[in-house]
Amino acid sequence: MRIGLLGTGPWAERVHAPVLADHPGLEFAGVWGRRPEAATALGAAHGVSGYADLDTLLSEVDAVSIALPPSVQADLAVRAAEAGCHLLLDKPVALTVPDARRVAEAVREHKVASVVFFTVRFGGDQIPWIEQQAALGGWFTGRSDWLGSVFAPGSSSPYSASPWRQEKGALWDVGPHALSVLLPVLGDATQVTAVAGPLDTLHLVLRHAGGASSTLALSLTTPVAGGGTGMEIRGEHGVAHLPERGEGPIAALHRALDALHESARTGEPHPCGADFGLRVVEILAAAERSLESAGPVDV
Template sequence: MRIGLLGTGPWAERVHAPVLAEHSGLEFTGVWGRRPEAAEALGAAHGVPGYADLDRLLAEVDAVSIALPPTVQAGLAVRAAEAGCHLLLDKPVALTVPDAEAVAEAVREHKVASVVFFTVRFGGEQIPWIERQAELGGWFTGRSDWLGSVFAPGSTSPYAASPWRVEKGALWDVGPHALSVLLPVLGDATHVTAAAGPLDTVHLVVRHAGGASSTLALSLTAPLAAGGTGMELRGEHGVVQLPPRGEGPAAALHRALDALRASAASGEPHPCGADFGLRVVEILVGAERSLATGATVAV
């Protein structure tokens, strides 16, 4: 599979480009970015050309790996699908339901494969854990804490300068990660209630189709000493916890790309494809509405 990279920021530079260059099942073809000089520099670091013309890159690849802000990703993903390219998408797929719908519709219409790179969904220990808990069923409640310190005093995170994270906060940055694990285990969301915590912190209560409920604590402004993630399920089979992540995002991206290749070869949509990405956006938009109104919102 010939694959191109769209994006030149820290996420593209630190994770996507090295993985695309290393992956044995891919031919890393080139890089496109909104700043041509940055695309050339990142491409040169991995022995591939930088492209100033996006359409030219799309014509020369079978797939694209997108590492761009969600406000930019949606339109370019549609454009890539129209060119017949399979899509490795970042989360969230978009920041509005119409934009996310456009991506999902383009994937269906042009019959391309899509995978949304929720890092935890592609974790080495997390994949079998999620599958096992979904198979067991009988869960009563779930609890998920995603407390990041990207914007905390003393943070050296390379993502602190990300304009969309500054604007949209934890709900849209780490909220998708929590939902990507809870939904396949507890079932689709039917209602969401949101309450604001300190700074960008948001607390969600989610009602799931199977009758279970879950609570989420999401933040990018937790003090450095208080940051961390965790998930716990309680039900008929007792109490279980999501295994801690013992690897970086690169290993997970390798698995996500393998999933994209398999979906492209089989023609079978991946469970973490554009339709699932759309569903996550719908729930997050509902949570925003709940924050604004103080009411429980049907999603």
């Protein structure tokens, strides 16, 4: 499978480009970016061409790996799907429900494969844990904490200059990670209630289709000493904790690309495809409405 990279920022440079260049099942074909000089430089670092014209790249590849802000991703994902390219999407798929729906509809209409790269869903220890807990069932409640320090004093995060993260905060950045694990285990969300915490911190309460409930604590402004992630679920089988991440995003992206390749080969949609990405955006948008209305919102 020939694959191109869309994006030249820190996430593209640190994760996507090295993985695409190293993945044994892919041929890394080139890089397109909104700044042609950056695309040329990133491509040269990995022995591939930089493309100034997106349509030229799309015509020469089978798939694209997108590492762009969600406000930009949706239009380009639709354009790539229309060109017949399979899609490795970043989370969130978009910042509005209509944009996310356009991506999902384009994937279905043009019969391309899609995978949304939720890093935890493709973790080596997390994949079997999620599958096992979903198969067990009988869960009563869950709790998920995603307390990041991207914007905290003393943070050295390379993503602190990200305009979309500054605007949309933790709900849209780390909220997708929490939902990507809770939903397959506890079931789809039917209702969400959001309450504001300090700075960008949000607390969500979800009701799930199977009767369970869950709480989420989301932040990008947690003091560095107090940050961290964790998830636990409780039910008929006792208490289960999501394994801690022992690897970075590189290994997870390799697995996500394997999943995309397999979905493209078989024609079977992946559980983390564009439709799931749309559902996550619908829940995040409902949480925003809940925050505005100070009450629960059905989803």
